[in-house]
Amino acid sequence: MRTIRVHLGKRSYPIYIGSRLLGQTGRIVRSLSLGDCAYIVTNARIKRRYGRALATSLQRSKVTVAWALVGDTEQSKSLAQAARLITGILKNCRSRRVFIVALGGGVIGDLAGFVAAVYKRGVPYIQIPTTLLAQVDSSIGGKTALDLPVGKNLIGVFYQPRLVICDTNAITSLPLRQIIAGMAEIIKYAVICDPIFFKFLEKKYPQILAKDQGTLAQVVSRCASIKARIVERDEQETRGLRTILNFGHTLGHAIETAGGYRRLNHGEAVALGMVMAVDIGVRLRMMPKGEAIRIERLLKSCGATVQMRGVSLSKVLRAYVHDKKFVGRKNKFVLLRGIGKAVVRENIPLGLIADVVRGRS
């Protein structure tokens, strides 16, 4: 088992990474004395697969277990679902010290984290991410979010979990498409700040795609550690340091929106956003062509799509202009000066952006 600590003063917490950690949840939770009623937010499929192991572990540590099942899709990130979950907590854990368990991918983490943040002005929660994407990204850092009909992630707060448990064994049951989505975020960490990790990925990506437990633990640890260090320096995204984590996300979000969140999943859209951000860097002569080629090659080797299909160019540009990051009529892009060297640039000409998006259409 590997341990990474996120240092945030009174809000510090550990991330545990390893194979078959789920069964140790009860013991860990008890050592942190988080409460005596676990309200587990998950979906039916994940509950079938891991429900018994998790419940047994918690009950052995004298923690009562209550389940809240939500749908698997982005539609679950609604205020109505949050209200349903809170009503469920009152029904199931009223007179107990409750803590919330987010067992699942990013959608479940965002929703359960939000509920924990706002129920009676905050109760503890823990993240047990079951997708590769959630293990390396969304489970760490305390971002919670809900959608409104008018836009994604418009509602949320920063609220740190008390514990993250990344059981790499959960990755083995994921479909390849989700592994690829996770790989896109993993490659993101390497290209924004860790050239050695990038070389490691160039060499070891076949083992990751083959779900080798040891390699997965190494990779998840490295990513968790990078994210932890950035979050520590800029917990609430006020200092601009956390911004570099958005590499590939500016156009990535626009592509997701333009595709109606169905054509492409988050990781696929981010992979496309990254090659476009790399293209912008090359066009601005900020980064060597050779490094751009290496990034694109690694993404392709890992199964990512680097050509946009079935999503309209004009829709992407429209979504981009309306993005929440495009505030005060200035745009902001995370670009690369090379592998491992992310920089934030403002006022990239809209014509250049359109050109680059067109080049990948």
Added chain:
Amino acid sequence: MRTIRVHLGKRSYPIYIGSRLLGQTGRIVRSLSLGDCAYIVTNARIKRRYGRALATSLQRSKVTVAWALVGDTEQSKSLAQAARLITGILKNCRSRRVFIVALGGGVIGDLAGFVAAVYKRGVPYIQIPTTLLAQVDSSIGGKTALDLPVGKNLIGVFYQPRLVICDTNAITSLPLRQIIAGMAEIIKYAVICDPIFFKFLEKKYPQILAKDQGTLAQVVSRCASIKARIVERDEQETRGLRTILNFGHTLGHAIETAGGYRRLNHGEAVALGMVMAVDIGVRLRMMPKGEAIRIERLLKSCGATVQMRGVSLSKVLRAYVHDKKFVGRKNKFVLLRGIGKAVVRENIPLGLIADVVRGRS
């Protein structure tokens, strides 16, 4: 103008107290550079009365103004209203740096504060409380809250405003019933920690009821200062220090719930809760009878009811047992050892509580 600062590190903020401050809002907001679009949450009545003065002041300081009108009652503290307000921000202030203005009483402050806390993970907000109760209590300290059909204030976060402006001139237009409600909270501050202030109130209450501006500014400042000092030491109610602010609120809330939030307003219920808490203290021989009599006399002089009418005893006791503060099967009461000496006591016998409530029925 009096100034009180709430010292909370990076989240510190000033409270300005004085007559006719509303017209200075623009200047103050600009000096804090909170944003360039003010989204003002209020109700139709308050907008009619103060809308023009506030808007003119903001516009003179180059701040765009957008209005969101909500109903006057507790029903406005819903997730649906929060969603409606956020959609309104997007429509009116999309490409600008928005900040939220809570112009009104406690309901508006709770709702607008919550919206500010969760919209894009937090935008600045300011409180301009227009009731005496909100000026001395709810506008300070960063508690935000929404209700669910299953219970009041179940949803919320701690989120500090960037500025509080208490214009004592707003008090002059309040009906007497709301002045009395405010007086109950004012007397609360005195009895929990300030015997000198209690003596001041015994002498000066007629001037307060007569809405004398100078006396009002003195009283609001004193209360704001007491609340600020307590909030500074226990921002998120984790250290138990903020608990003493709940004096009179444990049974007060139960009385409000039992009356369906219609028979009695918050201040009236708190006044009743306070005399009951005093009664418990006397019954436990914790406090001198003479001081209990002085507290009851002052409350009555200020127009508060000290006898419960039209609310059923059994409903109050049931609501009390289900209260959120009654967690883990222990009860917790703020009691007095004398005027100015609040203490927290646990496990007060239910029989004694029932006796005391019966005695005031």
